[in-house]
Every structure is written in structure tokens, then in C-alpha cells.
Amino acid sequence: MKQEVTSKKVFIRTLGCQMNVRDSEVIGGLLARAGYEITDDEQQADIVIFNTCSVRQMAEDRVWSAVGNAVNREKHRDSPQKAGTVPIIGITGCMANNYREAIFEKAPAVDFVVGTADIGKLPEIIKEIQKHKGSLNEKKIYETDAEFREDEIYHTGFRLDKEHAFVVISEGCENFCSYCVVPYVRGKLRSRDPEDILKEIKADVDAGISKITLLGQNVNAYHWVDKNRDSPQKPGTVPVFTFDFVKLLTMVNRISGLKEFTFVTSHPKDTSIELFKAMAELDKLRKYMHLPVQSGSDRILKMMNRRYTRENYLNLAKSYREIVRGGELTTDIIVGFPGETEKDFQDTFDLVKEAEFNAGFIFKYSPRPHTEALKLPDDVSREEKERRHALILELQKKISKKLRKKI
Numbered sequence: 001m002k003q004e005v006t007s008k009k010v011f012i013r014t015l016g017c018q019m020n021v022r023d024s025e026v027i028g029g030l031l032a033r034a035g036y037e038i039t040d041d042e043q044q045a046d047i048v049i050f051n052t053c054s055v056r057q058m059a060e061d062r063v064w065s066a067v068g069n070a071v072n073r074e075k076h077r078d079s080p081q082k083a084g085t086v087p088i089i090g091i092t093g094c095m096a097n098n099y100r101e102a103i104f105e106k107a108p109a110v111d112f113v114v115g116t117a118d119i120g121k122l123p124e125i126i127k128e129i130q131k132h133k134g135s136l137n138e139k140k141i142y143e144t145d146a147e148f149r150e151d152e153i154y155h156t157g158f159r160l161d162k163e164h165a166f167v168v169i170s171e172g173c174e175n176f177c178s179y180c181v182v183p184y185v186r187g188k189l190r191s192r193d194p195e196d197i198l199k200e201i202k203a204d205v206d207a208g209i210s211k212i213t214l215l216g217q218n219v220n221a222y223h224w225v226d227k228n229r230d231s232p233q234k235p236g237t238v239p240v241f242t243f244d245f246v247k248l249l250t251m252v253n254r255i256s257g258l259k260e261f262t263f264v265t266s267h268p269k270d271t272s273i274e275l276f277k278a279m280a281e282l283d284k285l286r287k288y289m290h291l292p293v294q295s296g297s298d299r300i301l302k303m304m305n306r307r308y309t310r311e312n313y314l315n316l317a318k319s320y321r322e323i324v325r326g327g328e329l330t331t332d333i334i335v336g337f338p339g340e341t342e343k344d345f346q347d348t349f350d351l352v353k354e355a356e357f358n359a360g361f362i363f364k365y366s367p368r369p370h371t372e373a374l375k376l377p378d379d380v381s382r383e384e385k386e387r388r389h390a391l392i393l394e395l396q397k398k399i400s401k402k403l404r405k406k407i
């Protein structure tokens with residue numbers, strides 16, 4: 001006879017970016033509210049969730065092998081009554097949307113696949129899986145089609161860090177940089193209602209948190225429009241309530257009890273002098289900007305669909321340094337994009353020298369499903385990507401060290 005499953009320990013493994021760190025916390029909050037216990041001991045867990053990233057192939061490869069390890073884990077060494085059991089295994093995050101039900105073929109041990117906008121359904125899904133686990137009706141469930149998240153998932157009050165909190169202000173991205181899988185797995189840009197964002201931050205501050213990071217894949221494209229709310233700024237016109245990024249920063253800065261806040265990740269095309277001025281003025285806003293340039297070659301920037309030139313970027317960086325005095329500037333760079341010549345690479349190298357970033361994250365191009373760049377031959381050899389990666393890394397290290405000494 002099938003036994004009622006009462007196993008409640010959940011382990012959540014986070015891979016990838018800060019957005020995933022927050023998403024794992026949201027998942028933890030939802031499951032804790034439903035009576036599950038969140039554990040940091042994978043060996044003891046009844047349910048193991050991999051909250052995954054698809055930005056580079058390497059991140060995905062790591063998940064496939066981690067799933068294998070979870071199945072073959074040297075199980076429950078100090079818990080004999082559980083010896084021999086395999087946990088319920090779930091995949092959430094970008095890989096869920098990237099592979100959907102095909103995950104079950106690639107990794108048959110996986111029980112559920114839940115997309116980035118579907119995480120609100122996790123408690124129900126896990127309950128359903130548990131109900132049938134080990135019976136003839138054993139189920140595999142996948143849910144990857146939701147377009148929106150319900151805002152209430154952000155309000156469980158579950159926080160892993162007691163001093164600092166990540167707060168999602170927008171989800172998705174519709175920039176379609178040609179190398180990037182994010183628009184295909186995270187969907188269109190959706191900005192959250194500013195009232196909900198401020199409510200979440202105030203609750204965090206009331207719970208003792210003093211530092212906040214505002215999150216969005218394209219954070220500074222934040223824009224809220226509400227046609228049903230009165231607009232005090234536009235008397236006599238059709239009431240439309242709008243709220244842009246700088247306005248949100250201004251409101252966050254006013255929250256009493258909050259000591260410091262910052263935001264990631266910005267796109268140069270949405271970065272304005274007005275934003276720099278706000279950064280200089282708002283006393284709680286950290287003077288820090290992560291502004292990925294990706295390449296210093298106009299030819300490659302165009303192929304990447306980045307919508308700015310090398311000159312635009314350098315001018316922005318210059319204005320930032322002038323207006324946000326003493327501010328830090330960091331970047332992301334991809335080397336070995338399809339067709340990147342030695343000259344293109346040299347342009348990136350020179351830009352790094354000129355912009356003097358405080359820090360840089362350097363990546364080797366990785367072809368991604370769905371993307372436009374996938375249609376181009378990945379023609380820069382692995383060795384050459386490694387050489388270019390090492391050269392920029394070394395240069396950036398020197399610059400970072402020099403700037404640190406100055407400070």
C-alpha cells in the first residue's frame with residue numbers, strides 16, 4: 001500500500017545571478033509558509049530544487065552533473081531510516097524555461113520543472129508530486145507558461161540575510177542582445193508597481209534590514225504606467241500615473257531606517273545624465289554603477305545589438321566620473337564573439353584601458369539557444385578566447401589595483 005508522504009525538508013541550490021539568489025529566497029518563503037523546512041544540508045533533504053541559470057553553457061553543464069549527484073548521493077549516511085531514498089528533484093529558473101519538458105528526457109530523475117514566472121505554484125506542485133511519489137500514479141509536472149508573477153510572492157517576509165536584501169523591481173528583458181538567452185527565458189520587461197516595491201522595502205527595514213539592492217535584468221529601464229490611477233502631475237489630461245527609475249530611487253532614498261541602497265544591472269542605452277545627477281544627490285544611494293560595455297568595437301557592438309557606440313559609452317563613463325564624484329564603475333565584457341578579429345579585440349582592450357573600470361567581469365562567448373548570434377559561426381577558437389580573456393583580465397587586475405591604491 002502507498003504510504004502518505006510527510007517528508008518536508010527542502011534544499012535549494014542556487015546557480016547564476018543575484019536575481020536567482022532572490023528567486024531562491026522567494027521559493028524558500030513560499031515553501032516555508034506552506035509548512036516545509038528549508039535546510040542547507042542537501043544530504044538530508046527530501047526535496048532538492050536546482051534554481052538554474054542559462055546565460056552560459058558552463059552554468060547549465062554544472063546543473064546536469066549536480067542532478068546526477070543528487071540521484072547518486074551517498075544518501076543519508078547518518079539517517080539510516082532514509083538510506084537508499086532518492087530525493088524529489090525539481091528544476092526552476094532559466095533552464096526550466098529553456099528546456100521545458102525536454103528536461104525529463106535529459107534527466108529522467110527530475111520530478112518537476114517550474115518556470116521563472118510560475119514559482120508561485122511550487123507549493124501545490126510539490127504537494128501533488130509527494131502525494132503520488134512511489135505509487136503507480138507517480139507524476140512528473142512541468143509549468144513554464146506563466147507570463148506574470150503575482151506580486152504577493154515577494155511578501156512572505158522570508159529573508160536569508162538579516163542585514164541586506166535583494167528587491168526585484170522589474171522582471172524580464174526585451175533588449176534582445178544577440179548573444180543573450182535572457183529575453184527568451186525570462187520574458188518581456190515587466191516593471192513592478194512602485195507601491196508594492198516600497199511596501200516590500202519598508203517591511204524589510206522594519207525587520208532590521210539596512211541595505212537594499214534593487215534588481216532587474218535591465219534595471220534602469222524601470223518604468224511604471226498605471227492608467228487607472230490619478231496623476232497629480234498632469235491636471236486636466238487623461239489621468240495616467242507614471243513612475244520612472246529616477247523617481248523610484250528618490251522614493252527609496254526617503255525610506256526612514258534604510259541606510260544604503262544600490263541597483264543592478266544597468267544598460268547604457270537607458271543611462272542618462274539625470275540618473276547620474278540623482279546618484280550624486282541621493283545620500284543613501286551607493287555611488288556604484290555596474291554598466292556592461294560587452295565590447296569596445298563598434299562593429300561587434302552592432303552585431304551584438306547593443307544600440308550604442310564605443311564613443312557613446314566612453315562619453316557616458318566620462319560624465320559618470322565627472323558627476324558622481326568618487327563613484328565606482330564596473331563592467332562586463334564578452335571576448336570571442338563570432339567574427340571578433342584581432343582588431344576588434346584590440347578596440348575592447350583599449351577601451352578597458354581608457355575607461356579605467358574599478359572592476360570587470362570578463363566572459364568567453366558561449367553560443368546560446370534561441371539567440372540571433374547562434375546563427376553565426378562560433379569561429380574564435382577556444383585557445384584564442386582564452387588568450388583574449390587572460391589579456392583583458394590581467395589588464396583589468398592592474399587597473400583595479402591602481403584605483404584601489406588611489407582610494
Ligand code: 5AD
Binds near residue numbers: 055179180181294365
Ligand atoms: N556568452 C558569454 N557571456 C554572456 N553573457 C551573456 N550572455 C553571454 C553569452 N552567450 C554575459 C554578459 C552579461 C553577463 C551577465 O553575462 O556579459 O552582461
Ligand code: SF4
Binds near residue numbers: 173181182267
Ligand atoms: Fe541579456 Fe542584453 Fe537583456 Fe542584459 S540587456 S539581460 S545582456 S538581452
